[in-house]
Amino acid sequence: MKVDFSQGNWAGGALCYAYSYRFEETPVFVQKEDCIENQKNPGATYGYDNISLLTPEKYGPGTRLSARCAFEDLGAPLLVLAPRMEKDPRGVSRYGDYIEVVLWKNGVNVWRMWMKNGEVTWKQLLGVDFPVSEAEIHTVSATVGTDTLQITVDGRKILLAVEELYPSFHVGINACEGINRFYEFEAVQG
Numbered sequence: 001m002k003v004d005f006s007q008g009n010w011a012g013g014a015l016c017y018a019y020s021y022r023f024e025e026t027p028v029f030v031q032k033e034d035c036i037e038n039q040k041n042p043g044a045t046y047g048y049d050n051i052s053l054l055t056p057e058k059y060g061p062g063t064r065l066s067a068r069c070a071f072e073d074l075g076a077p078l079l080v081l082a083p084r085m086e087k088d089p090r091g092v093s094r095y096g097d098y099i100e101v102v103l104w105k106n107g108v109n110v111w112r113m114w115m116k117n118g119e120v121t122w123k124q125l126l127g128v129d130f131p132v133s134e135a136e137i138h139t140v141s142a143t144v145g146t147d148t149l150q151i152t153v154d155g156r157k158i159l160l161a162v163e164e165l166y167p168s169f170h171v172g173i174n175a176c177e178g179i180n181r182f183y184e185f186e187a188v189q190g
Contacts, residue, residue, distance in 0.1 A: 054172035062190030066141030075178030
């Protein structure tokens with residue numbers, strides 16, 4: 001499945017809006033000519049809309065997911081793996097247990113998020129520092145093994161062992177902590 005986010009090429013279908021239980025807000029992306037973008041929002045946590053699009057169907061080990069994306073300042077476009085989604089009382093798709101593969105100006109981070117006492121908590125699994133230029137389009141990808149993530153950013157490869165990696169999961173993208181632009185997203189079951 002490949003999604004082109006340029007104007008006139010994306011109508012939703014392959015991906016659906018879903019929101020982490022970390023945030024109450026449920027904003028949507030703004031369509032630009034060649035991408036989708038989140039917005040500055042003084043009322044939102046971190047001052048920017050936090051938005052996710054996930055696949056309704058689940059994938060498994062061997063899946064390769066990738067995004068062509070860009071960011072400004074502290075923007076952090078990321079890939080998401082979530083073992084389940086559910087509807088909250090308002091009918092909004094939510095998720096609380098997930099893994100984030102995060103691109104930002106100082107490299108790549110991987111975070112494991114989980115529900116604890118009704119709230120999302122987290123632990124950093126990886127932090128690799130290297131400069132990533134702002135406002136340029138980058139490709140970030142992850143190939144999911146049974147207990148590893150093979151992460152690639154603009155040709156730089158990182159292998160991470162992950163204990164108790166999900167046997168099946170929804171995949172997608174998230175705009176976090178600044179302006180993020182997504183041009184394409186692809187998920188291929190290996």
